[in-house]
Amino acid sequence: MDPSLVLEETVQDISNLQSEFKHLYEEIQASDWKEFDDHKSYLQKDSQLQKFVKQHGSTTEAPNEKATSDEIRDGISKCKGVQQTKCELANTALFLVARHLRKLEKSISILEEDGVLAPAENEDGESSNTELSRESSVLSAVGLNSTTDKKKRTASSSSSGPTLKRKKQSRTSSLQRGQLGTDGPSENKSNNSVVNTPGRDLDLYNDELFANTNDNDEEDKTLYCFCQSVSYGEMVACDGPNCKYEWFHYGCVNLKEPPKGLWYCPDCRQEMAKKNLKKKRS
The missing domain is CATH 3.30.40.10 (Zinc/RING finger domain, C3HC4 (zinc finger))
Incomplete structure (x- = not known):
């Protein structure tokens, strides 16, 4: 297997992943806004009932109380449905990452077995000499001169720490909430008030970041x-x-x-x- 081919395929896969993630994030944000509207609607109805109870007591039934209560329950049910949809979209994003990661790890394993790439290091006992040795083997395999960029790599390693090293990472089977990056509105956990803060539009994503994507994703x-x-x-x-x-x-x-x-x-x-x-x- 040619390391340069692995690099080219990985860059192509990442490019496809960015395009797919943009679509998923747009769907999640649309669901977020829908949930926000439904949540706001049933909270307003609930607030009306609570206000009536405070003024007239709990023994007096509010006008249309049963119909309003049914609407509140229906709104809560809608929010739960939207939340489930968001979870499914997030799980889809996780699966895409895991699939591409599996493919990359498999290619790296083949390169290691062929002796083109040095085996991954353990976190304990890592040395800078081994890092440079491994990097040199990769550069020589793809036809690059490691001596030419030695100063450049040394300067980079001194500022970014262990960025030249590849470490084996454990598979993550769940996404952290903050990683989704949805810019829609957030709900107050106490449900006492709703802050209508406009979300930043997904257009903040740089369109050039998703340019020239390849739609021929390998099955x-x-x-x-x-x-x-x-x-x-x-x-x-x-x-x-x-x-x-x-x-x-x-x-x-x-x-x-x-x-x-x-x-x-x-x-x-x-x-x-x-x-x-x-x-x-x-």
């Missing part, structure tokens, strides 16, 4: 889940560090909506139970 033929099928529909990632399958189709694990918090597949749960039982016995 993912990796097999996932217990059923050993390709990715389709909604999928969930197992948080087990040594999970054999990593990603599962909702139907195969009896899920109808994104799980809350950490989620482990049946195999990982069984393995964890065995480990806990051994600890108790010891």
